[in-house]
Amino acid sequence: MSGARFAASFAALGALLLRHRLAGLGALVLLVVAALAAAAPLLPLPNPDLTDLANRLQRPGAPGHPLGTDHLGRDLLARLVWGTRLSLAVGVFASLIAALAGSCIGIAAGFFGGRTDNLLMRGIDMLMAFPYILLALAIVAALGPGLLNALYAVAIVNIPFFARSVRGATAAIAHREFVDAARLAGMRNWRIIGGEILPNVAPVITIAMSTTIGWMILETAGLSFLGLGSQPPQADLGSMLGEGRNLLINAPHVSVVPGAMIFVVVVSINLLGDGVRDWLDPRLRAGQLSRPAAVTRIERADAGAAHRPDGALLQVRGLRTRFVSAGARTQYAVNGVDLTVDAGQCLGLIGESGSGKSVTALSLLGLAPSPPAVIGGGRVYLAGEDLLAADFERLRAIRGRRVAYIFQNPMAALHPLMTVGAQLTEAIRCHRRMPRQAALDEALGLLRQVRMPGAAARARQYPHELSGGMRQRVGIALALANAPELVIADEPTTALDVTVQAQILQLLAQLRRERNLALIFVTHDFAVLSQLCDRVAVMYAGRIVESGPTHDILARPAHPYTAGLIRCAPRLGGGRRPAAIPGLPPAADRLPRGCAFAPRCARRREACEAGKVASTRLSAARRVRCLYPLEAA
Amino acid sequence: MTAAIEARNLSKTFGGERRWFGRARPPVCAVREVSFRVAxxxxxxxxxxxxxxxxxxxRMLAGLLPPSGGRISVDGKEPRAGAGPWGGLVQYVFQDPLGALNPRKTIRQIMHAPLRHLLGMDAPAREARVAELFDAVNLHLAFLDRYPHEFSGGQAQRIGIARALAxxxxxxxxxxxxxALDVSVQAQVLNLLADLRRAYHLTYLLxxxxxxVVEAVSDRVAVLYCGAIVELADAAEVFARARHPYTRLLADSAPVPGRPPAAAAPGELPDAPTRGCAFAARCSRADAACRQRAPEPVYTRKENYVRCFRPLETPR
Structure with missing residues (x-):
């Protein structure tokens, strides 16, 4: 299975390389064509407009005319080079004009908003209401035929495309905090547009240009082909094609030569444009669009070693998870975590962001996203069964049925297009076959259990119609849908207001009592944790540094980090300034050799930084990973 | 004594204006009749x-948003109508430390902007001032040539603070x-802010x-509910001896280690303010009068007030 995934990631890499190679090829071809076109006056070519009726319609390879001559005996090679020069120039200038005008309109509309936006964009809408070729024809008809007028027509027709993409990008940036900051720094509107907005929308403009310039050359050629662009005897690719059209049977080379050139130019521009877009648009880079696999990749280095699971509901031994991505250093997120949760027990997993607490929670059921996550070792026993050895179908049967998750952001965890009732019914019927109506009744029962006001009416609503607190109640109902033995709650109250947080905490405490539920509560806040959890495990740099009964650890922390974490958060009614822990947590890609907390620790001695620090038993219920623990227990 | 900043009946309503086509959007009252003085x-x-x-x-206090009603004065002076931000007088530190830094500018460009546009300093003077500021917020000068994405949240917030002080x-x-910061970094930034306040004689609106956090850092606290200040009191007392039922609800909801979970009160912020006191629907003490009229401020001490017909009397 991991072999297939390996092959898939190689295929993705191959596709990326190939695309970049194609972009390179496009750039090369374009460069050669552009160089030839630019050098046209220097090349030893005959006059492209010189008619020579005696030598009309010469085949390619005729003496003095490598590509032959057209119906007036003009040298096709010379006309091709000069025509390409003209077509390229027109395409580039039309693109520049459209980009300039469109970007100005787009930035003004997006930045100023309101009436300005309305006025400008409705104007753009009117431009877009006409089929573009009709509009171009109308513009040329009004201005009169001629290459310059065709250029204007093509540029005007393409303004809406630029205006709309640039407006979208600008509107997304205009309300960002750094724009407010620039205003507070005394910058005026035009300076903000030039200094803050433009650099951030420039990639959008470049992407739009790279994808439209090929089109513009085609459109100009189209107008010339219809006789509305360049006027005889001036050659551009479109008019050459038009002149050759009548001779398609007798002298196909007259139209094939400019046609091939249009093809080569447009294809190479589009290939290059794709490359530019990939390079500038971070979302398309390096396989980020690829969906994570259904199970975290598992490459256990300790596959042979077996632990003996005891009677605990959940037992985690030596769990290791790392993040591996090409071109970046490996991030070691979880580095040997041991946890035990008994039935009906609540374990608090506390740590700062980057401590590995969420990755630990996700790794238990193979939910850490792969790529880039890789579980590198350890055992996760659920009632004696090793979940990391289980196949996907087995895991799927356990996920949501015996072990369920509650996520931090219920808006992101709920399906935006399904009603609350439908989502609950789906979760129930996914694990237990039952008629729809029975499942719906059960869903309503669940909503009542999580104290959802007006449960029956709420079941028919969509997530966006609920408040944050109600959404999290739905998230909890979803987790409880199949009466799991263990619920893993990842910061379930962090996104909520304090009064709503109190409601949700109270609800979780009640449900735990009623259902004898085991709970792993992931949080960064000791105060929240102490409301709910009997035991706590403190995580730092991917390891559990201290564990034990909550009240015991709060009263007498043994690890200096735990003590710092308790002291550094201000407490209501505490009336004191918080005591900060100096420094920053270590980066997960360069963890220190010894104790990860040593660089920030006041009690650090040489031995701390010399090598790994083992976890030692302090008392029957407490363990600490410190050589010089604070006086405790 | 003139207050450093004073707000009188400050209000902001969004929407309500007529659209070109169709009906007017219903107005949403975001801030209602807010008054306070800060020394x-x-x-x-x-x-x-x-x-x-x-x-x-x-955002209104910083001049980033024009108020729909009421007045703000800084040092006893009122800004010209529609003048935008108050020059350098009022600065702002943002919630998202990285979002407040333009990702395409170096820290040096970001730090120089206020010095150049507000104070009109020349390049050498700007360099000297930036060095002084970075020293004050404990940042290394080598950071100046880097881009925002290279910094952690705590470092980025120090940069944001340095820019605000520039x-x-x-x-x-x-x-x-x-x-937006990690717990262990929060305390560093809070303590830095307290030190800077003393060093630069700053007035803070936190x-x-x-x-x-508010109780630990503030001198006085204003409690906002549905856009109105329901209670304004000294920080030492506001939660310990709450007078408005909503303040009491907030104080009881906050988790405190060792205290059992509060019996959570039902309800959440209403979508649209109702007639009378906005909190009446969630308030156990509310009577008919509360649902009829909005309460006016009742002054408890010189500048402190509570907006409630039936404030809690007994100290806890």
Whole structure:
């Protein structure tokens, strides 16, 4: 299975390389064509407009005319080079004009908003209401035929495309905090547009240009082909094609030569444009669009070693998870975590962001996203069964049925297009076959259990119609849908207001009592944790540094980090300034050799930084990973 | 004594204007009749839940948003109508430390902007001032040539604070300055802010949803509910001896280690303010009068007030 995934990631890499190679090829071809076109006056070519009726319609390879001559005996090679020069120039200038005008309109509309936006964009809408070729024809008809007028027509027709993409990008940036900051720094509107907005929308403009310039050359050629662009005897690719059209049977080379050139130019521009877009648009880079696999990749280095699971509901031994991505250093997120949760027990997993607490929670059921996550070792026993050895179908049967998750952001965890009732019914019927109506009744029962006001009416609503607190109640109902033995709650109250947080905490405490539920509560806040959890495990740099009964650890922390974490958060009614822990947590890609907390620790001695620090038993219920623990227990 | 910053009946309504086609959008009252005075050197904490108008109020005070009604004066002076930000007088520290730095500019360009545009300093003077500021917020000068994405949240917030101080402001609006930071880094930034306040004689308006942070840092606290200040009191007393039932609800909801979970009160912020007291629907003490008229401020001490017909009397 991991072999297939390996092959898939190689295929993705191959596709990326190939695309970049194609972009390179496009750039090369374009460069050669552009160089030839630019050098046209220097090349030893005959006059492209010189008619020579005696030598009309010469085949390619005729003496003095490598590509032959057209119906007036003009040298096709010379006309091709000069025509390409003209077509390229027109395409580039039309693109520049459209980009300039469109970007100005787009930035003004997006930045100023309101009436300005309305006025400008409705104007753009009117431009877009006409089929573009009709509009171009109308513009040329009004201005009169001629290459310059065709250029204007093509540029005007393409303004809406630029205006709309640039407006979208600008509107997304205009309300960002750094724009407010620039205003507070005394910058005026035009300076903000030039200094803050433009650099951030420039990639959008470049992407739009790279994808439209090929089109513009085609459109100009189209107008010339219809006789509305360049006027005889001036050659551009479109008019050459038009002149050759009548001779398609007798002298196909007259139209094939400019046609091939249009093809080569447009294809190479589009290939290059794709490359530019990939390079500038971070979302398309390096396989980020690829969906994570259904199970975290598992490459256990300790596959042979077996632990003996005891009677605990959940037992985690030596769990290791790392993040591996090409071109970046490996991030070691979880580095040997041991946890035990008994039935009906609540374990608090506390740590700062980057401590590995969420990755630990996700790794238990193979939910850490792969790529880039890789579980590198350890055992996760659920009632004696090793979940990391289980196949996907087995895991799927356990996920949501015996072990369920509650996520931090219920808006992101709920399906935006399904009603609350439908989502609950789906979760129930996914694990237990039952008629729809029975499942719906059960869903309503669940909503009542999580104290959802007006449960029956709420079941028919969509997530966006609920408040944050109600959404999290739905998230909890979803987790409880199949009466799991263990619920893993990842910061379930962090996104909520304090009064709503109190409601949700109270609800979780009640449900735990009623259902004898085991709970792993992931949080960064000791105060929240102490409301709910009997035991706590403190995580730092991917390891559990201290564990034990909550009240015991709060009263007498043994690890200096735990003590710092308790002291550094201000407490209501505490009336004191918080005591900060100096420094920053270590980066997960360069963890220190010894104790990860040593660089920030006041009690650090040489031995701390010399090598790994083992976890030692302090008392029957407490363990600490410190050589010089604070006086405790 | 003139207040460093004073707000009188400050209001902001969104929507309500007629569209070109169709009906007018119903107006949403984000901030209603907010009045307070903050003395020079004082820290006023503003607490409330999401949607209560904290950030709208903060943006008006910083001059980023024109008020729909009422007045703001800084050092006894009122700004010209529609003049935008107050020059350098009032500065702002943003909630999202990285979002407040333009990703395409170096830290040097970001730091020089206020010095150049507000104070008109020349390049050598700007360099010297930036060095001084970075020293004050404990940042290394080597950071100046890097881009924002290379910094952690705590470092980025120090840069944001240094930028806010660059133009010698009298008043700094701190909009949730530590809520995006890690717990162990929060305390560093809070302590830095306290030190800077003394060193530069600053006046702070600290906006936060975290009662403990507000209580620890502020001198006085304003409690905001549905866009109105329901209680304004000294920080030492506001939660310990709450007078407004909503303040009491907030204080009881905040988790405190060792205290059993509060019996949570039902209800959440209403979508649209109702007639009478906005809190009446959730209030156990509300009577007919509360649902009829909105309560006026009742002054408890010189500048402190509670907006309630039936305030809690007994100290806890």
């Amino acid at each position: 020079a050197g004082e820290t006023l904490g503003i607490v409330g839940e999401s949607g209560c108008g904290k950030t709208t109020l903060a 133009a010698n402001p009298r008043i700094v609006v701190l909009d949730e300055p530590v809520s 906006i936060s949803h975290d009662l403990a």
